[in-house]
Amino acid sequence: PADSDNYLQLFKFASYALEYAKQGGAGNVAHFSAEIFGHKSQALRLSEALRDSVENGFNGFSLAFQPQVEADTGKLTGAEALARWQHPDLGPVSPAEFIPLLEESGLIHPVGRWIFERAVQAYRHWAQKVPSFSMSVNLSRLQLTQPSFIDYMQQVLQESGADPRQIVVEL
Numbered sequence: 254p255a256d257s258d259n260y261l262q263l264f265k266f267a268s269y270a271l272e273y274a275k276q277g278g279a280g281n282v283a284h285f286s287a288e289i290f291g292h293k294s295q296a297l298r299l300s301e302a303l304r305d306s307v308e309n310g311f312n313g314f315s316l317a318f319q320p321q322v323e324a325d326t327g328k329l330t331g332a333e334a335l336a337r338w339q340h341p342d343l344g345p346v347s348p349a350e351f352i353p354l355l356e357e358s359g360l361i362h363p364v365g366r367w368i369f370e371r372a373v374q375a376y377r378h379w380a381q382k383v384p385s386f387s388m389s390v391n392l393s394r395l396q397l398t399q400p401s402f403i404d405y406m407q408q409v410l411q412e413s414g415a416d417p418r419q420i421v422v423e424l
Contacts, residue, residue, distance in 0.1 A: 256285055269293045300354050302340050307360055311367050313339045318375065321389070331387035331421075332379070334372035336364070356395055365396045369406060373413050376420065389421040397424075 257263045266285040273292070274283035306313045318332040338351050355361040369390055376388035396402050410417045 266290070296354060299340065299346065299351060300358055303338070303351060303354055303360055303364075304358065306338070307363055311364070313341065314364065314367065315339070316368065316371050316375065321387070329383060330385065331389065331419075332375070333389040333423075334368060334375065334391070336368050336391075352393070356393055361393045361395050362399060365393060366405065370409055373409055373415050373420065377413055377415055380416070380419065385419075387419045387421055389423055391423050394424055 256266050269290065270283045270285040274281040277283070302313075315337045317335045317337050319335055320329055321331040321333060322329055336348055336352070338346050338348075340346050352361075355364050369392075372388050372390045376386065379388075380386045406422075407417075409415075410420065
């Protein structure tokens, strides 16, 4: 009751606390606090900015590539495509923070397609220099719930001329 003087706001704050407790697993209890409100406000702010980024041509999104090498020779064998996102005001945002927001909002579908296309393009570039090169791409399990996603991946691979045996998808 000290957090508000009206029912709707108290209900909203209790819902935030319940959501926060559920994130901790079964049997957790959380009392509403300024910290919980801050986390929720930050998540809403980031979700809005992510939506704006997607609607504006994936502005702020980029891929980083983590090299994969043979341990004994140091020879480059491939890379893993890693999504990065830069908030216009806050700067770089951790994937641990923005990926769950993409999943919750459904934006993982267009962003995941964007990532897959860019990763395949990068693969094609590097495979010209290292024919055995492979590219690993992380997928959200939610992407696989779309019936057309596998067909989409096949289409991208076919149109790009990429060797599908060299594209590794990870869940």
